Amino acid sequence: MNNERNSGENRKPMSEKRRVKKQINHVMRGIFLYNVIILFVVVADMIIKTVGVILEYPGGPGQDAAIDALLAKLLNSGSSSIVAVLIGTAFLLLYFRKDRLLEPMLAPGKRPSAGRFMQFVCLLMLAQIVFSAVAAGAEAAANQFGYSFMSSIEAATETGNTFSMLLYAGIFGPVVEEIIYRGFLMKSLCRYGKTFAIFVSAAVFGLMHGNLPQSIFAFMVGVVFGYAAMEYSIYSSILLHVLNNLLFGNVLIRLVEGLPVAGQNLLYIVVVGGLAVAGCVVAVRHRKEIAAYFRRNNTPKKYYAYAFTAVWMLLFIAMEVLTMMGGVERKL
Numbered sequence: 001m002n003n004e005r006n007s008g009e010n011r012k013p014m015s016e017k018r019r020v021k022k023q024i025n026h027v028m029r030g031i032f033l034y035n036v037i038i039l040f041v042v043v044a045d046m047i048i049k050t051v052g053v054i055l056e057y058p059g060g061p062g063q064d065a066a067i068d069a070l071l072a073k074l075l076n077s078g079s080s081s082i083v084a085v086l087i088g089t090a091f092l093l094l095y096f097r098k099d100r101l102l103e104p105m106l107a108p109g110k111r112p113s114a115g116r117f118m119q120f121v122c123l124l125m126l127a128q129i130v131f132s133a134v135a136a137g138a139e140a141a142a143n144q145f146g147y148s149f150m151s152s153i154e155a156a157t158e159t160g161n162t163f164s165m166l167l168y169a170g171i172f173g174p175v176v177e178e179i180i181y182r183g184f185l186m187k188s189l190c191r192y193g194k195t196f197a198i199f200v201s202a203a204v205f206g207l208m209h210g211n212l213p214q215s216i217f218a219f220m221v222g223v224v225f226g227y228a229a230m231e232y233s234i235y236s237s238i239l240l241h242v243l244n245n246l247l248f249g250n251v252l253i254r255l256v257e258g259l260p261v262a263g264q265n266l267l268y269i270v271v272v273g274g275l276a277v278a279g280c281v282v283a284v285r286h287r288k289e290i291a292a293y294f295r296r297n298n299t300p301k302k303y304y305a306y307a308f309t310a311v312w313m314l315l316f317i318a319m320e321v322l323t324m325m326g327g328v329e330r331k332l
Contacts, residue, residue: 122281135213148331203219211327228240
């Protein structure tokens with residue numbers, strides 16, 4: 001008994017740095033494994049279906065044509081991605097089962113007014129315009145060194161032409177991503193301050209896309225989604241995310257496809273450009289309020305250092321940076 005008492009007295013309390021890193025590692029381990037599961041399911045589906053085609057067409061030009069057709073079909077299909085995110089989400093529900101995050105995550109919260117919700121939409125469109133400018137600048141800079149981001153930019157802006165891809169990109173993807181990044185991740189970090197939780201979750205959300213131009217855009221909208229989820233509810237951020245992906249990222253583009261190029265450009269300028277200008281007005285008019293919010297709820301800078309030097313965070317960053325590098329090509 002005395003030995004146990006002495007060992008308890010001699011045990012040093014966990015340092016602040018170690019405590020924060022332990023929490024970050026716990027959360028990021030789950031996020032890292034979730035993304036590995038997604039990749040595994042999608043790649044496994046592709047391999048299994050490719051093997052099936054090879055067995056069906058044993059050799060010859062017919063096999064090559066069949067494989068090319070299969071790959072084209074898989075790239076335009078969201079079926080495997082839907083299955084993957086559902087399996088990954090089930091894993092995270094089990095992983096975080098003892099963290100008791102579901103109740104605060106799914107709490108109804110308050111509803112933003114129609115005016116405030118439209119302000120969020122305008123900020124999303126402002127981020128879209130900034131993304132377009134950054135993508136053009138990044139491409140021009142890369143070209144000077146003989147490289148190109150064009151494949152990454154096209155991957156970030158293209159829309160699928162199948163119903164399953166529409167479901168994945170417009171509904172399943174946004175809902176699941178909000179549950180993971182504004183739910184599990186952001187709620188886990190709230191104990192260290194709202195600003196810290198919003199910005200770290202937005203940074204991880206941006207990196208998750210594994211696409212340099214798109215990651216910048218995802219970080220910016222991630223801050224908007226994070227604020228909406230923090231101050232209102234995750235249902236507000238889900239609605240914003242679905243609206244951004246489904247309406248502006250898919251439906252609007254499909255509606256204008258039949259128009260002449262000049263008409264498409266005009267509609268884009270009127271709708272997206274108009275909302276982006278409104279977003280500029282919102283950002284400028286409320287700049288002091290926004291700055292005061294993040295300053296009031298800020299966390300010491302050392303916490304950011306703790307977060308981005310945690311082992312599982314570094315592994316996640318390394319995985320996504322390697323993916324980003326795959327989108328950088330030699331300019332022909």
